[in-house]
Amino acid sequence: xxxxxxxxxxxxxxxxxxxxxxxxxxxxxxxxxxxxxxxxxxxxxxxxxxxxxxxxxxxxxxxxxxxxxxxxxxxxxxxxxxxxxxxxxxxxxxxxxxxxxxxxxxxxxxxxxxxxxxxxxxxxxxxxxxxxxxxxxxxxxxxxxxxxxxxxxxxxxxxxxxxxxxxxxxxxxxxxxxxxxxxxxxxxxxxxxxxxxxxxxxxxxxxxxxxxxxxxxxxxxxxxxxxxxxxxxxxxxxxxxxxxxxxxxxxxxxxxxxxxxxxxxxxxxxxxxxxxxxxxxxxxxxxxxxxxxxxxxxxxxxxxxxxxxxxxxxxxxxxxxx
Amino acid sequence: xxxxxxxxxxxxxxxxxxxxxxxxxxxxxxxxxxxxxxxxxxxxxxxxxxxxxxxxxxxxxxxxxxxxxxxxxxxxxxxxxxxxxxxxxxxxxxxxxxxxxxxxxxxxxxxxxxxxxxxxxxxxxxxxxxxxxxxxxxxxxxxxxxxxxxxxxxxxxxxxxxxxxxxxxxxxxxxxxxxxxxxxxxxxxxxxxxxxxxxxxxxxxxxxxxxxxxxxxxxxxxxxxxxxxxxxxxxxxxxxxxxxxxxxxxxxxxxxxxxxxxxxxxxxxxxxxxxxxxxxxxxxxxxxxxxxxxxxxxxxxxxxxxxxxxxxxxxxxxxxxx
Numbered sequence: 055x056x057x058x059x060x061x062x063x064x065x066x067x068x069x070x071x072x073x074x075x076x077x078x079x080x081x082x083x084x085x086x087x088x089x090x091x092x093x094x095x096x097x098x099x100x101x102x103x104x105x106x107x108x109x110x111x112x113x114x115x116x117x118x119x120x121x122x123x124x125x126x127x128x129x130x131x132x133x134x135x136x137x138x139x140x141x142x143x144x145x146x147x148x149x150x151x152x153x154x155x156x157x158x159x160x161x162x163x164x165x166x167x168x169x170x171x172x173x174x175x176x177x178x179x180x181x182x183x184x185x186x187x188x189x190x191x192x193x194x195x196x197x198x199x200x201x202x203x204x205x206x207x208x209x210x211x212x213x214x215x216x217x218x219x220x221x222x223x224x225x226x227x228x229x230x231x232x233x234x235x236x237x238x239x240x241x242x243x244x245x246x247x248x249x250x251x252x253x254x255x256x257x258x259x260x261x262x263x264x265x266x267x268x269x270x271x272x273x274x275x276x277x278x279x280x281x282x283x284x285x286x287x288x289x290x291x292x293x294x295x296x297x298x299x300x301x302x303x304x305x306x307x308x309x310x311x312x313x314x315x316x317x318x319x320x321x322x323x324x325x326x327x328x329x330x331x332x333x334x335x336x337x338x339x340x341x342x343x344x345x346x347x348x349x350x351x352x353x354x355x356x357x358x359x360x361x362x363x364x365x366x367x368x369x370x371x372x373x374x375x376x
Numbered sequence: 377x378x379x380x381x382x383x384x385x386x387x388x389x390x391x392x393x394x395x396x397x398x399x400x401x402x403x404x405x406x407x408x409x410x411x412x413x414x415x416x417x418x419x420x421x422x423x424x425x426x427x428x429x430x431x432x433x434x435x436x437x438x439x440x441x442x443x444x445x446x447x448x449x450x451x452x453x454x455x456x457x458x459x460x461x462x463x464x465x466x467x468x469x470x471x472x473x474x475x476x477x478x479x480x481x482x483x484x485x486x487x488x489x490x491x492x493x494x495x496x497x498x499x500x501x502x503x504x505x506x507x508x509x510x511x512x513x514x515x516x517x518x519x520x521x522x523x524x525x526x527x528x529x530x531x532x533x534x535x536x537x538x539x540x541x542x543x544x545x546x547x548x549x550x551x552x553x554x555x556x557x558x559x560x561x562x563x564x565x566x567x568x569x570x571x572x573x574x575x576x577x578x579x580x581x582x583x584x585x586x587x588x589x590x591x592x593x594x595x596x597x598x599x600x601x602x603x604x605x606x607x608x609x610x611x612x613x614x615x616x617x618x619x620x621x622x623x624x625x626x627x628x629x630x631x632x633x634x635x636x637x638x639x640x641x642x643x644x645x646x647x648x649x650x651x652x653x654x655x656x657x658x659x660x661x662x663x664x665x666x667x668x669x670x671x672x673x674x675x676x677x678x679x680x681x682x683x684x685x686x687x688x689x690x691x692x693x694x695x696x697x698x
Contacts, residue, residue, distance in 0.1 A: 073412060077597070078517050079449035079581050080414035080507070085406075090395060091413060092402035093490065095504055097460035099497035127401035138419035138502045168415065171502075175421035180460045180493075180502035182417055185402070195400050259401050275399070 055144045057172050063146075064153040065137065065167060072134050072168050081168035083134060089186040091133075094124035100177040105220075110148045112239040113179075114155025119241045120262065121183040122163060123318040126248035127260040129193040130185030132165035138182075140175035163245055193251060193258035193322070198276035202256050202323040202349040205332060207247055207341050209292040210265055211307070213238040214314030224306070227298045234293050241318035246339035251322060254331045258322035264313035266355055266367065269321055273355065276323075282347035285360045287311045290344060308365065312357065323349055377466045379494050385468075386475040387459065387489060394456050394490050403490035405456060411508040413455075416446035422499040427542070432470045434561040435501075436477025441563045442584065443505040444485060445640040448570035449582040451515040452507030454487035460504075462497035485567055515573060515580035515644070520598035524578050524645040524671040527654060529569055529663050531614040532587055533629070535560040536636030546628070549620045556615050563640035568661035573644060576653045580644035586635035588677055588689065591643055595677065598645075604669035607682045609633045612666060630687065634679065645671055 055063070061076065069075030074082040085091045098117050100106055118135065125132055137156070141149075160167065165183070216234035219226040226234065244260070251258060257276055261268045265287070273280055288307050293299050324332050329345075336343040350356075357365040377385070383398065391397030396404040407413045420439050422428055440457065447454055459478070463471075482489065487505070538556035541548040548556065566582075573580060579598055583590045587609070595602055610629050615621050646654050651667075658665040672678075679687040 074514065074516070079446040080416045080452065080514070082450075082509070082514055083413040083415055084511065085413070087409070091405040091407070093405055093458060093504075093506070094402045095458040095460045095492050095502070097462055097493045097495050097500070097502060099462050099495055099500070102495055102497050124401040128404075130402065136415060136417040136504060138417045138504075140419055140421050140500060170417050171419045173419050173421055173424055175424050175500070176498045178419070178421070178462060178497070178500045178502075180417070180419060180500075182415075182458060182460075182504040184415070187404070189406065192396065192402070192404055194396070 055146060060144050060149060061172055064149040065170065067157070067167060069166050069168055072166060075166065075168045081134070081136065083168070083184060085186045088189055090189050090192065092125055092128050092130035092185040092187050092192060093182065094121055095180060095182040096121045096124065097178065097180040110151040111155035114152040115159050115240050117179045117181055118156055118159050119243050120318060121181045122165065122243035122245060123241065123260040123262070125183055125185035126243050126245045127193065127258050127320060128187060129191060129248045129252040129258065130187040131249060132163045132183065132185045132245065134166050134168045135181050135183040137167060137170040138180040139170065140173050140178040142174070142177060191252045193248065193255050195257050195259050195272045195275040197256040198272050198278050198323040198349050199256055199325065200278055200349055200351045202325055203329065203345045204269070204280055204282065204347040204349060205322050205324065205343050205345050206261065206265065206290065207244050207320045207343050210261065210287065210290040210317050210319060211310030211314040212292045213241070213316035214310045215291070215293050217316065227296070230293050230296050230299060238316055241316065243318060244320045244341055247320055247335065247341040250335035250339045254328050254335055255322040255324050258320055261317040261319050261321050262315065264315045265321060266312050269355060272321070272323065273353070279350045279353040280347055280355045281350050282355060282357045284308060284357050284365055286344060286346050377468060382466050382471060383494055386471040387492065389479070389489060391488050391490060393488060397488065397490045403456070403458065405490070405506060407508045410511055412511050412514065414447055414450050414452035414507040414509050414514060415504065416443055417502060417504040418443045418446065419500065419502040432473040433477035436474040437481050437562050439501045439503055440478055440481050441565050442640060443503045444487065444565035444567060445563065445582040445584070447505055447507035448565050448567045449515065449580050449642060450509060451513065451570045451574040451580070452509040453571060454485045454505065454507045454567065456488050456490045457503050457505040459489060459492040460502040461492065462495050462500040464496070464499060513574045515570065515577050517579050517581050517594045517597040520579040520594050520600050520645040520671050521647065522600055522671055522673045524647055525651065525667045526591070526602055526604065526669040526671060527644050527646065527665050527667050528583065528587065528612065529566050529642045529665050532583065532609065532612040532639050532641060533632030533636040534614045535563070535638035536632045537613070537615050539638065549618070552615050552618050552621060560638055563638065565640060566642045566663055569642055569657065569663040572657035572661045576650050576657055577644040577646050580642055583639040583641050583643050584637060586637045587643060588634050591677060594643070594645065595675070601672045601675040602669055602677045603672050604677060604679045606630060606679050606687055608666060608668045
């Protein structure tokens with residue numbers, strides 16, 4: 055199977071919305087009047103973002119999901135994406151499974167593949183995703199205000215719990231691992247919530263490198279600090295709810311929920327006066343949200359334990375070169 | 377140097393045109409009214425597209441140039457690009473040189489870096505480039521008509537000549553190698569010509585995998601065939617003009633010009649009645665163009681030698697998995 059047959063067979067689908075899709079030098083996109091185009095690129099590298107023996111269907115899902123999560127974080131509606139793919143060899147079964155996972159998620163969010171590149175080399179996936187957002191309404195990192203509530207969607211830390219178990223750093227009961235592993239391998243981009251938060255959230259991003267590190271980007275961009283309630287964040291580790299997990303150490307829970315990474319949940323701020331609006335946006339998008347703390351004038355992040363004392367922070371956000 | 381410092385230091389520049397650039401979850405683009413957005417992604421992999429010891433400044437140039445060449449091929453004006461970069465380590469000198477080469481070409485074409493991703497892994501560069509083109513005026517591959525002239529810009533085959541010499545498949549006089557190597561390492565995207573050809577060319581693409589293979593894409597998309605004059609294409613190898621190169625074998629000249637690859641010249645078709653308009657577009661964009669043949673109804677490509685006989689075609693376009 056040659057390069058062009060591979061593209062035709064697994065990655066060329068007719069486009070319905072874009073004026074021109076796969077097969078020319080460029081794809082053409084035409085955002086509707088009054089709309090800005092939101093763009094994000096994410097690259098996934100074997101051995102860094104996934105194991106060499108990863109299920110290719112799950113990888114197809116995840117490669118697109120982590121990009122869609124960036125659109126969710128700015129409140130954009132998905133339109134299209136490009137895929138640049140470096141593959142060690144043209145393996146038909148692998149490509150079929152990968153494209154099944156990719157297109158299943160794409161169809162779910164009405165996001166069409168419009169172009170890309172295929173090359174031979176170490177396994178590497180680079181997706182660039184395009185969405186539209188009404189001009190001036192994109193959710194940014196820079197709008198958090200002192201007194202705002204800090205919210206996160208869904209649950210936190212289960213992906214990291216699964217990763218540590220897969221790396222044999224600790225054991226998990228099989229039923230718990232299966233569920234946590236799904237969070238690691240099949241993250242859910244919170245697109246409906248992101249769009250519902252337009253005009254409500256004062257800042258927003260998606261948690262990919264760990265809550266505290268990513269929240270730090272909001273704090274830096276907004277020139278503020280934050281106080282987080284560890285009693286609440288500890289409750290966000292879904293695996294903890296399993297009866298077999300009652301003995302899980304608090305330090306591990308904190309490491310997973312505060313600095314786990316790979317969550318792809320939204321972390322956002324909103325004025326206290328918008329609490330009802332936030333809860334309505336959550337209900338409308340069928341996405342649970344939890345208020346975990348508050349924006350303060352004092353720079354930095356303080357995490358307060360149930361007894362009222364401040365937790366020593368030994369966590370850093372994931373850094374590829376640290 | 378950590379990931380975020382690396383981004384800040386080498387890859388974060390203020391944006392002037394785009395509403396939002398590097399540093400948020402998404403960049404925001406706003407094409408002008410009446411414009412479509414042209415999008416293309418290209419991935420460059422160490423060992424496939426460049427040598428491990430490549431000069432990083434030249435690599436920065438080439439990574440963006442091959443993407444801009446796709447915009448040129450559809451007649452678009454560059455606006456912005458994203459860069460996803462997988463690096464073995466955070467090497468400041470390498471990053472500085474790479475970003476120097478990248479931003480020098482970007483500045484030349486008023487194309488701003490708006491976002492991307494940085495990760496650790498085998499050296500791999502994925503650029504997605506954005507341009508704008510008036511709605512309905514993009515140059516496509518599908519418009520070639522029987523009787524149209526076939527044109528190429530600039531010169532053909534010198535990049536391949538240099539590559540073969542660097543791979544020690546043949547020797548070249550140092551002065552010839554230096555010039556040919558520049559074509560390999562610092563290709564010139566033909567942006568001004570592409571834009572000048574809007575409304576004139578009936579089809580267009582950029583020659584990256586070799587003339588005959590790429591012309592084949594136009595022929596397939598347009599449902600036509602072509603006849604090429606080898607006497608003319610042989611004259612397009614720039615190195616041939618050097619006195620020391622008079623003895624270069626015709627078979628090597630044909631291999632380089634017809635199937636060399638890495639040329640990043642435009643190959644386009646236009647009605648015979650548009651010859652004056654084509655020459656004016658070439659003059660206006662200060663880009664030499666040469667008519668090399670004609671579109672015919674009979675499918676396939678025929679290359680005619682100076683004696684009138686048809687050359688046997690043993691060339692195939694570059695295929696990553698063939």
